[in-house]
Amino acid sequence: MEFPQRLEAPSPIKPMTCIEMHTAGEPTRIIWNGIPPLTGTLLEQRAQAKAKFDEFRRVLMLEPRGHYDMYGAILRPETELVTSGEAHIGVLFMHNEGFSTMCGHATIALGRFLVDVDEKTTTLNLHVPCGVVQVTVPTLESAKSDASRPVSFVSVPSFATAISLQVPLSEKYRWAELQGRTFVTADFAYGGAYYCMISAEELGFPGGLGEVQLQDMDHATKLLKEAVVTNPGLQYLTRDIRTPEEGFLYGIMITDTGLGHVSASEGTAAARAQLDAGSEETGLCFFANQQIDRSPTGSCVAARVALAHAKGTLPAGEKRIYNSLVTRAYRGLSGFVGSVFDDAGTSGGEKQSVRACVEGYAYYTGYHSFVVEKEDGLGVDGFSVRDIAL
Numbered sequence: 414m415e416f417p418q419r420l421e422a423p424s425p426i427k428p429m430t431c432i433e434m435h436t437a438g439e440p441t442r443i444i445w446n447g448i449p450p451l452t453g454t455l456l457e458q459r460a461q462a463k464a465k466f467d468e469f470r471r472v473l474m475l476e477p478r479g480h481y482d483m484y485g486a487i488l489r490p491e492t493e494l495v496t497s498g499e500a501h502i503g504v505l506f507m508h509n510e511g512f513s514t515m516c517g518h519a520t521i522a523l524g525r526f527l528v529d530v531d532e533k534t535t536t537l538n539l540h541v542p543c544g545v546v547q548v549t550v551p552t553l554e555s556a557k558s559d560a561s562r563p564v565s566f567v568s569v570p571s572f573a574t575a576i577s578l579q580v581p582l583s584e585k586y587r588w589a590e591l592q593g594r595t596f597v598t599a600d601f602a603y604g605g606a607y608y609c610m611i612s613a614e615e616l617g618f619p620g621g622l623g624e625v626q627l628q629d630m631d632h633a634t635k636l637l638k639e640a641v642v643t644n645p646g647l648q649y650l651t652r653d654i655r656t657p658e659e660g661f662l663y664g665i666m667i668t669d670t671g672l673g674h675v676s677a678s679e680g681t682a683a684a685r686a687q688l689d690a691g692s693e694e695t696g697l698c699f700f701a702n703q704q705i706d707r708s709p710t711g712s713c714v715a716a717r718v719a720l721a722h723a724k725g726t727l728p729a730g731e732k733r734i735y736n737s738l739v740t741r742a743y744r745g746l747s748g749f750v751g752s753v754f755d756d757a758g759t760s761g762g763e764k765q766s767v768r769a770c771v772e773g774y775a776y777y778t779g780y781h782s783f784v785v786e787k788e789d790g791l792g793v794d795g796f797s798v799r800d801i802a803l
């Protein structure tokens with residue numbers, strides 16, 4: 414049998430082309446072609462994508478083309494801030510449940526990709542749903558991005574919304590590991606998206622993240638999230654005064670500061686750079702519909718930098734390493750580094766804010782050209798085997 418040299422989607426199917434990257438193991442599927450028509454401001458475009466084209470998200474995020482923990486970025490060359498000259502390009506982020514307000518790991522990946530397609534730019538203003546983030550990408554003499562040095566971004570104004578808050582847990586929101594406790598103590602902060610931070614121990618796992626019990630932690634964080642979002646007295650934690658639809662609890666970050674320093678002294682520049690950082694924290698983030706972030710969660714690093722700064726444990730000028738389970742398993746390779754970039758006053762709303770600098774590494778993994786055949790009843794809407802109910 415003879416194969417053609419070039420394989421192409423059988424005409425007349427219009428392919429959706431995507432560049433595939435990962436940041437500390439977390440995928441970013443960058444949608445390049447085949448995007449449905451979206452018009453207006455970036456948030457209007459996101460509203461249209463949600464209301465009229467959710468199938469597009471499901472097809473590319475869920476099975477059989479994606480999976481439960483897939484993540485995507487839709488490039489938006491025209492937004493109100495691109496028109497005004499405040500941003501170079503816009504982007505919408507999507508995941509297993511819908512569209513998010515910010516994504517740090519995808520920002521790091523997009524930085525490399527956008528510099529590689531437009532060599533004139535090494536510093537980009539990226540219009541994301543929560544505002545504008547500045548991305549800096551180191552380049553080689555060829556003007557292509559340098560994969561051996563970290564991409565960094567400066568977050569939108571980030572702030573703590575509650576420190577050491579007792580979250581009441583009514584009976585239906587309690588999990589076994591609480592052993593009868595009726596509340597947990599957690600922190601809340603914003604870094605482009607709203608997060609709850611809770612130590613593994615406080616969640617009921619005394620072995621910390623050194624003994625990961627994924628299913629049980631999934632169950633516990635799901636209930637904790639529900640307990641927070643259904644409690645009218647806690648709505649203030651995620652109330653976004655500028656853009657109400659941005660105000661929701663995006664994820665729960667389980668933290669562990671007691672695991673000690675793991676960052677490798679040999680190996681990539683990533684590991685070496687991290688050794689300059691003073692402290693190190695490992696986290697496991699469940700976001701959207703209990704999706705697990707393989708990366709240290711860039712927007713939550715911004716939130717955690719703001720939180721640590723508010724607590725007085727991360728002064729300006731100091732760096733902290735943030736590992737995920739994946740980067741920790743690889744001795745800190747590709748962990749993110751977070752620090753305070755500047756004091757943002759109350760520009761983030763009524764709260765005292767800082768902008769965080771988040772550094773990380775992203776790599777290309779491939780290129781896809783996806784199609785949907787009109788006869789394919791299973792493929793047209795995307796499904797998740799975890800959510801199938803008979």
Ligand SMILES: O=C(O)[C@H]1NCC[C@@H]1O
Nearest residue numbers: 515516517518710711712
């Ligand atoms: O790095 C981040 O900010 C993201 N990663 C997946 C969940 C968050 O959006």
